[in-house]
Amino acid sequence: MSTTKTLNAATATENQTVQIANVSRRKFLGGMGMATGLVLAARWDMAFAEDAKYGRDAMPNGWTDNPNVFVSIATDGSVTIVNHRAEMGQGIRTSLVMVVADEMGADWNKVVVEQANANEPKYGNQNTDGSRSMRHFFEPMRRVGAAARHMLEQAAAQVWNVPVSDVTTTIHQVVHRPTNRTLSFAELAELAAEMKVPVAASLQLKQPSEWRYISKNPGAYPEGTTEKTGQPMAIDGRDIVTGKAVFGADVALDGMLVAKIVRPPVYCAGVKSFDATEAKKVTGVVDVIELPSVQMPSAFTPLGGIAVVAENTWAAIKASRALKIEWDNAKAGDNANYDSVAYRQQLEAAVQQPGKVVRSEGDFEQVLHSDSANKTVEASYYMPHLSQSPMEPMVAIAQVKNGKAEIWASVQNPQLAKDGVAGQLGLKPEDVTVHCTLLGGGFGRKSKPDYIFEAAALSAKLNGRPVRVQWTREDDIQQGYYHTVSLDRLEGVLDSNGKSIGWRHRSASPSITSLFGPDSGHTAVFENGMGFNTVPFDIPAIQLENPAAPAHVRIGWYRAVYNLPHAFAIQSFAAELAHEAGVDHKQYLLDLIGPARKINPTSIGEHWNYGENPAEYVLDTGRLRDVIEMATSKAGWGKTMPKNRGLGLAVHNSFVSYVAVVFDAEVTDAGELIIHRADIAVDCGPQVNPDRIRSQMEGACVMGISNALVSEITAKNGAIQQSNFHNYQVARIVHAPKEIHVHAVNNRMDVPMGGIGEPGVPPVAPALCNAIFAASGKRIRTLPIANQLKTS
């Protein structure tokens, strides 16, 4: 078995590798996949099919826990484990594989990871989005590992002719307990492959106390392995620091051309005319090709434009700058007038009027005019468009010939890419192969495979020559799928004790659903479910409304999505209410949340719940309270702060996890912001890879600081005004807190697993703005903060 990763699970060295295979089962599986197309999950145990409604069961193509699909053992003892989810920095290639390795008793040093191609009927859902990978695949992957271990034990028992109850697996070997005889995984590989796959119900999963990798910190698991120390190193750790890691642009094919596309600056504009004379004079240019423009709703269809195809990247980029293009903006309709300054005014007007009612409890108007109403507070919060801008700009390679398409790309949703290429080219899905490289960041942008469709279209037009479509940073920033733009207006009614008795929140922001159908201007159930209608406050009158806000650019998922504006507005406003009531913010927030209770989301009109079962994944205010207590106690809440310094708190639950953040921030007399420290408390339920949880929280903190401090996308005359990192700024090392402390609420095996990639971001901006208020008395209601603190 080779020891390097491969891009293609299907190219595993089959002559050396013995699949743990059950032939009849495999045939059954294959037949199912064919018969049911892409809709039904290819489950090897159909017993679970009855109640397919929530979580992993509700995802397209569901899941499988068939060890044949994920595990193979070579006769040299190396264990190949397939990772089917996209790796974009969240560490899933390490974490999921670690789960399988731990359950089967494999030695990490003998584990090889293979990245799956797009093939959901085989692997289960691969759409790496929504902070779902671990919470949907922890249990199936445990069973994969346990089933493999059972098969190895069965094989050993057969060799020794002893009852299987007398054998046990230690590390990479099976032991006959009464005699201490051992057989290595290498020795058992071939026979284990002939064993029947045990049914799920018969599997003995390891007890948490027996885990060697799962939930372990560096240096924390028992001796007896050949690892140097601690939790396994990240699968790609060494390749990354030596420059060997393979990202999308690192795949080189013989005869490959490079395309740089100049797309319309305005969404849905077309090409009126173009002159490629100068472009074609650039050495290395092969062709200049016009691509069709789009109409709303454009979904994942590429924007069109003019493609320069060249023998190398620099020739393509240089020639693209020499193109003379006249755009047809009339085709874009209203989009050509999109102006961020005017649009903000439009949103501000919209939230003055009643909107579509999202949730209504009690009678806000009655409370507002009641004798109990002692004080009313009103504030509006604005958050601009953002661009995900992963450090690796979008890139895809396609070769389309002889009725087949082969794709290499860094992509969050490989099956969508596969199906889309098939549909676009009129091919059968099985004739499209999508190889998944590492992603140089994703943050939601690479769940939209428009760049892959561009590559497929160009290769088809170039008679099957392989083409790499290389987006530049300008392309990324100017032709993105942007985070929405939002105006959230909140009104609070306080009684004579300062207690909050009425809450009205009008949230207006264009919807992602404008990509997929006629734009109603209203946010969808899943967008409201991200922290808007799930506001966890114990207030008698709650009125939530959604005025319409039409989209004029492509709106798309951005890490934590609509939770960002909702948490910014709600958590800032809670602090404002506390200030108006003259009560300590932490105490006031706890009072707003009220006593620890488990709220069924459906009881407050929330029926999406991140796709999870509302009876299982409740809104647990006790967990909200706990993370507040933990973050504030670690930050020393209540202590006397030096001049110009303050602590700011925010809490938010999203992706079925709970995160509280406290910042210690200083605003100097000159208005310079210094972030001294962040204390982040996270409760994501059971923890599989604690150090990755910490690093995801650290990264979320920094990305949240980008959102709060510097990042802003604006449009004028329909075109995006920013173009690169000089005017679309993101956090740099100088913006990072001097210290970040992550505190994880541990050992909560009594609650279901939550997400970790996204939930750290939403509370960051409001906590920072609350700290700025505590430090300076300056209340930030418009992001980014940019120069708002400057006094000179």
Place this chain on the structure above:
Amino acid sequence: MISVTVNGVTHQLDIPEDTPILWALRDHMQMHGTRFGCGMAMCGACTVHLDGNPIRSCSTPIAFANGKNITTIEAMAQDSVGQKVQQAWMDEAVAQCGYCQSGQIMSAVALLKSNPNPTDEQIDNAMAGNICRCGTYNRIRKAIHSAADNPQLAKANAVDESLFVEVKA
């Protein structure tokens, strides 16, 4: 014809003189460890050393390197400071997606060669040109201190002593 020495190997390149070093490395020498991030020296993903000095290869024409020595991430495992930095990066589990880390490491190595014992502030100044969208900055600081044999300066708290506190009764 342009003559450049990359990691000790001399290449004769018949390519346009304005070709950025980045694309000369990636497209013409098939060395993919140096990454494309912005194309205008704003993000540092493409950082290499030119005669020992860190430069942004996306914005430096190959003609500028004629007769000079380019050092890339691929040579860091053979460099005494590079080895220390790579090991520190792995020990502190700095990388998330890893895309920017070639450039981060090249900047860190250049820093440590000119200043073997940097403070947090000196690190921030030297690394300010390298963007990490995953947000690994605190671990980068810690790893640089660690590579400088100065872990006591590290405040990043990649591992926090107070991490596993059970708050539930």
